Amino acid sequence: MAEAPPNPDPIPADLARGFAIAVLAFEQWRPEQEGHKIFVRGNYVRPIELCRLLEQFTDALPENVFTRLRSYMHDEPHGRLIAALEAQPTYAVAAFCLRKMMEGRIELAAKPPGTRRRDD
Numbered sequence: 001m002a003e004a005p006p007n008p009d010p011i012p013a014d015l016a017r018g019f020a021i022a023v024l025a026f027e028q029w030r031p032e033q034e035g036h037k038i039f040v041r042g043n044y045v046r047p048i049e050l051c052r053l054l055e056q057f058t059d060a061l062p063e064n065v066f067t068r069l070r071s072y073m074h075d076e077p078h079g080r081l082i083a084a085l086e087a088q089p090t091y092a093v094a095a096f097c098l099r100k101m102m103e104g105r106i107e108l109a110a111k112p113p114g115t116r117r118r119d120d
Helices: 013-026 047-054 063-071 075-087 091-110
Strands: 038-040 043-045
Touching: 013 038, 013 047, 013 063, 013 091, 038 047, 043 047, 047 091, 063 075, 063 091, 075 091
Parallel strands: none
Antiparallel strands: 038 043
């Protein structure tokens, strides 16, 4: 996992709240939902962009956000993400995991219908 330089400041409340919203919305999120954005730092951002912003914050992830994110993960294909999240349950790792799962859905949506295998 490529890491952004850690931010010594605590995660801003609006980013933490935005990430909790992104995690809750992931269950229903699909790549074609480009209009789905979250308001943080005075702007509306796509959830995947929010994840990139959070990959620098090493604050501990709240248990309820951890539990919800973990509930979306399966041993296959998310085994490495599960291990990373359980070893280091921080916003940085959780944001990386959520971003990778979103990217997986984007890749799946780009495949021709007859070749898709849904593992997320």
